[in-house]
Amino acid sequence: MLGDLFTRRFRVLQADGESISPERYESLKHKIACLMAVVTLLPLLVMAVIIYAENQANTAREANNNQRALLDKNRATIDLFLAERASTVAFISEAYGFQELSDERNLGRIFQVMRKNFDGFVDLGLIDSKGRQVSYVGPYDLKGRDYSGQEWFARVQASGKYISDVFLGFRNQPHLVIAMRHVTESGESWILRATLDTRQFDSIISAMGLKPGSDAFLVNREGVLQTTSSLYGNVLKPCPLPLPPVSFEARVIPIVAPGGGELYLSYASLPNTDFMILSVRPRVGALTAWYNPRWDMLAIFVSGVAVIFFVVFRFTGFLLGRVRESEERRALAFRQVEHSQKLSSLGRLAAGVAHEINNPLAIINEKTGLMKDLLGLGEDFAEKARLVAQVEAVLGAVERCRGITHRMLGFARRMDVKIESLNLNEVVDETASLLSREAELHNVSLVMDLDPDLARIESDRGQLQQVILNFLNNALAAIADRGSINVKTWNQDPSHVGLSVADNGCGMSEETLKCIFEPFFTTKGVKGTGLGLSITYGIVKRLGGDISVKSRERSGTTFTIILPVAAPASAAMEARCS
Numbered sequence: 001m002l003g004d005l006f007t008r009r010f011r012v013l014q015a016d017g018e019s020i021s022p023e024r025y026e027s028l029k030h031k032i033a034c035l036m037a038v039v040t041l042l043p044l045l046v047m048a049v050i051i052y053a054e055n056q057a058n059t060a061r062e063a064n065n066n067q068r069a070l071l072d073k074n075r076a077t078i079d080l081f082l083a084e085r086a087s088t089v090a091f092i093s094e095a096y097g098f099q100e101l102s103d104e105r106n107l108g109r110i111f112q113v114m115r116k117n118f119d120g121f122v123d124l125g126l127i128d129s130k131g132r133q134v135s136y137v138g139p140y141d142l143k144g145r146d147y148s149g150q151e152w153f154a155r156v157q158a159s160g161k162y163i164s165d166v167f168l169g170f171r172n173q174p175h176l177v178i179a180m181r182h183v184t185e186s187g188e189s190w191i192l193r194a195t196l197d198t199r200q201f202d203s204i205i206s207a208m209g210l211k212p213g214s215d216a217f218l219v220n221r222e223g224v225l226q227t228t229s230s231l232y233g234n235v236l237k238p239c240p241l242p243l244p245p246v247s248f249e250a251r252v253i254p255i256v257a258p259g260g261g262e263l264y265l266s267y268a269s270l271p272n273t274d275f276m277i278l279s280v281r282p283r284v285g286a287l288t289a290w291y292n293p294r295w296d297m298l299a300i301f302v303s304g305v306a307v308i309f310f311v312v313f314r315f316t317g318f319l320l321g322r323v324r325e326s327e328e329r330r331a332l333a334f335r336q337v338e339h340s341q342k343l344s345s346l347g348r349l350a351a352g353v354a355h356e357i358n359n360p361l362a363i364i365n366e367k368t369g370l371m372k373d374l375l376g377l378g379e380d381f382a383e384k385a386r387l388v389a390q391v392e393a394v395l396g397a398v399e400r401c402r403g404i405t406h407r408m409l410g411f412a413r414r415m416d417v418k419i420e421s422l423n424l425n426e427v428v429d430e431t432a433s434l435l436s437r438e439a440e441l442h443n444v445s446l447v448m449d450l451d452p453d454l455a456r457i458e459s460d461r462g463q464l465q466q467v468i469l470n471f472l473n474n475a476l477a478a479i480a481d482r483g484s485i486n487v488k489t490w491n492q493d494p495s496h497v498g499l500s501v502a503d504n505g506c507g508m509s510e511e512t513l514k515c516i517f518e519p520f521f522t523t524k525g526v527k528g529t530g531l532g533l534s535i536t537y538g539i540v541k542r543l544g545g546d547i548s549v550k551s552r553e554r555s556g557t558t559f560t561i562i563l564p565v566a567a568p569a570s571a572a573m574e575a576r577c578s
Contacts, residue, residue, distance in 0.1 A: 028320065029316050029317060029320050032316050032319075032320070033312050033313050033316040036312045036315075036316065037308065037309060037312050040308050040312065041305065041308060044301075044304070044305070044308070048301055060264075060283075063264075064252040064264060064266075067252060067264065067266045067279065067281065068250040068251070068252055068266060069250070070208055070209075070279075071208075071216075071250045071266045071267075071268055071277060071279050072249075072250035072268060074204060074205065074207070074208050074216070074277065075250065075268040075270060075277050077204050078201060078204055078218075078270060078275070078277065079270050079271060081120070081200065081204065082163060082178075082270070082272075082273065083272075084118060085118060085120065085121070085178055085194065085196060086161070086163060086178050086180070086272075088114055088117075088118055088194075089178050089179075089180045089192055089193075089194045090161070090180045092110060092114070092192060093180045093181075093182040093190075093192040094182065096110070097184075098126070098184075098188065098190050101126045101134075101135060101190070101192065102126060102134050102135050103135070104135045104136070104137060107124060107126065107135050107136075107137050108137045110124070111123075111124040111137040111138075114194075119200060120196045120197050120200040121194055121195070121196060121197075122138060122139070122175060122194075122195040122196065122197050123136065123137060123138020123139065123140065123142070123194070123195045124136075124137050124138065124192070124193070124194050124195075125137070125138070125142060125143075125192075125193045125194075126190060126191075126192060126193075127147060127153075127179075127190065127191040127192075127193055128190055128191075129188070129189045129190060129191075130148060131146055131147045131148025131149070131150075131153050132144065132145070132146055132147075132148075133145045133146075133147065133193075134190075138195070152164050152177055152179060153179075153191075156179040156180075156181050156191055157181060157191075160180070160181045160183075161179070161180055161181070162177070162178070162179045163176065163177070163178050163272065163273050164176050164177040164178075164179075165220045165224070165226060165274055165275075166198050166220075166226045166227075166235055166236065167236075168236070174198050174235045174236065175195050175196065175197065175198060176195070176196050176198060176226075177193055177194070177195055177196075178193070178194050178195075178196065179191050179192070179193040179194075180192050180193075198226065198227060198235065201218055201226070201227045202227050202228060205217065205218075205227060205277075208279070210279070210281075211281065213281065213282050214279065214280065214281035214282075215229055215230050215231040215232070215279070215280050215281075216277065216278065216279040216280075217229040217232070217239075217277075217278055218275050218276070218277055218278075219239050219243070219275070219276050219278060220274045220275060220276070221243075221246075221274045221276070223238055223239045223241075223243045224236055224237070224238055224239070225237045225238070225239055226275060231280070239278070240258040241255065241257075241258070241265065241278070241280070242255065243276075244265065244267045244276075246269045246276070247267065247268060247269055248268065248269050248271055249268065250266060250267070250268040251266070251267060251268070252264055252265070252266045253265050253267075254283065255280075257280075261282065262282070262283040262284075263280045263281065263282060263283060264280070264281050264282075264283055265278065265279070265280050266278070266279040266280075266281075267279070353405075354405040357401065357405050358402070358405050361398055361401050361402060361405070364394070364398055365395065365398045365402075368391055368394045368395050368398065369395065371391050372388065372391045372392070372395070375387060375388055375391065376388075418460055418461070418462065419458055419459065419460060419567045420458070420459075420460075420461060421456050421457070421458055422456065422457060422458075422459060422461050422464075423454065423456055424454060424457060424464070424489055424497055424499060424563070425450040425451070425452075425454055425489055427461055427464050427465060427468065428448070428450060428468060428487055428489065428499070429448070429450075430465065431465045431468040431469050431472065432446055432448070432468075432472065432487065434469065435469075435472050435473070435476065438476060439476065439485070442476065442479070442481055442483075443481045443482045443483075444476060444479055444481075444482070444483050444484065444485060445483075445484045445485070446484075446485050446487065447484055447485065447486045447487070448487050449486060449487065449488040449489075450487070450488070450489045451489050451490045451491060453491070454489050454490070454491060454497055455491055455494075455497055455565050456565070457497055457563055457564070457565050457566075457567075458565070458566055458567035459543050459563060459567060460543060463539045463542075463543065464539075464543075466535070466536070466539060467536050467539050467540060467561065468499075468501070470532045470533065470535070470536045471501040471536070471559050472485065472487075472501060473532070474532070474533070474557075474559075475501055475502075475503035475505065475557070477505075478503055478505030478506050478507070478556075478557060479503050479504065479505035479506075480505070480506075483503065483504050483505060484503070484504055485501065485502070485503045486500075486501075486502045486503075487499075487500070487501050487502075488500045488502070492562055494565075495564060495565050495566070496562050496563065496564055496565060497562075497563055497565065498560065498561070498562050498563075499560070499561050499563070500558055500559065500560040500561075501558070501559050502556060502557070502558040502559075503556050503557055503558075504555070504556040505556055505557065506553065506554060507551045507552045507553040507554055507555050507556055507557055508523070508551040508553065508557060509553055512551075513549060513551055516533050516549065517533050517534055517537045517547075540561050540563075543563060543564075543567075543568070544563070544564045544567065544568030545561050545562055545563040545564065546561065546562045547559070547560070547561045548560050548561075
């Protein structure tokens with residue numbers, strides 16, 4: 001890109017006829033330095049923004065993963081706490097009969113063993129199938145209480161197992177109930193009911209080690225607090241946060257607090273209960289690990305930008321210094337190119353002159369030879385020897401001119417050889433454009449069927465143009481008004497490409513086809529030299545290709561050439577020698 005900028009700038013200066021002054025170099029230096037700085041810093045800025053966003057996202061993700069793992073661990077602890085107590089109550093209901101549990105002394109002994117092994121039990125009671133508490137062990141006077149009208153009694157009767165939400169009940173204290181229904185073989189049933197202190201949940205949640213500004217608590221599916229929340233109130237108060245959907249895996253979502261402020265809400269549902277454990281923390285506090293090193297990153301970024309500017313200005317100065325030193329050599333090279341172009345033009349002129357001179361020389365040679373033959377067959381006369389000597393002199397001069405024109409043609413061939421990588425389609429388009437106006441004047445349509453995937457070839461652009469131009473000129477000469485010429489290219493095989501020029505003109509006979517590539521053979525009468533197709537044939541062969549022609553009288557003619565993708569060794573050698 002910078003090389004293109006230099007080239008365009010130098011061409012503008014040369015076109016204006018101006019020399020590159022120190023002031024212009026200084027101006028160019030600042031422009032290039034600014035351009036390089038922008039090109040260098042833009043990706044750096046984009047990368048910095050991406051790194052900033054990605055690092056912030058990773059930090060938040062890491063913090064959320066930690067919070068999710070902590071919440072999942074505490075959810076499992078609460079779930080294990082409830083499962084152990086429920087299993088204990090279920091075991092007792094299965095291990096003892098109704099009569100044994102009806103005896104409060106037995107029930108008290110069982111309750112003492114329960115409390116010794118499992119914390120959190122407040123009381124234990126036996127309830128018959130009608131909802132009346134038959135026996136009770138605990139700090140309250142609940143014997144004889146009727147629970148038949150309460151919701152939990154109906155649910156345990158229906159499902160056989162029930163873990164309630166936190167509620168006040170008769171005792172007017174927050175608690176939850178674990179109730180297990182047992183049915184004997186005779187169909188008799190009873191319910192063993194135990195009460196748990198919800199302060200056990202507070203103990204488990206407080207062990208999470210929450211950071212300042214954070215909070216964790218239990219809610220039921222109606223969004224009612226089941227434990228005390230430091231942010232949102234006591235037990236049985238409605239939680240103001242939007243209740244997330246049920247998920248038995250710990251999840252973290254961003255939310256907006258009711259009073260404003262952005263929070264991360266972690267939540268997980270407890271299986272076999274209506275409980276959900278929630279944890280909230282400020283989003284700013286969650287990203288503290290990112291905000292701490294960001295100033296260090298900013299300092300590194302600013303230092304890097306300063307280094308980039310320093311290197312850019314130093315490199316630009318060095319680069320322009322080298323350019324300034326090579327400017328004279330560049331100008332010399334331009335003069336050499338101009339000289340080479342003049343020599344090339346001279347070679348083409350020499351070729352044209354040689355072809356034009358060869359025709360009259362051939363006539364002179366034939367006529368003079370005829371004169372010599374006639375003199376040899378005729379009778380002797382006084383000036384015969386002198387006349388024969390003059391004829392010999394003319395023949396010698398013709399041979400001399402022929403040698404000169406031959407050397408001129410050789411010079412032209414050496415000047416024209418230039419092997420380069422090119423697109424044959426471009427050469428066809430450039431050459432066809434030279435004859436487009438003439439084709440329009442004769443109402444001839446030029447149809448281009450060029451393969452867009454044509455392989456690039458190594459060949460001589462000028463000589464290929466001459467070949468295509470000869471084909472198109474011959475086609476225009478053979479077509480009457482309102483004809484058409486079809487030019488087609490294709491990939492013959494991986495190492496060759498093809499080109500054909502087809503017309504719907506007068507065509508040629510079989511006898512003419514046998515002679516068209518012979519020098520000085522023409523069907524145009526005095527208008528043609530007979531060298532066009534012979535020169536074309538020589539060019540195609542020198543470039544390593546093959547040429548063929550198909551034609552029928554009054555149906556048209558098709559010339560086809562097959563060219564190699566890689567230049568042949570002979571053409572490459574000739575190009576180097578020239």
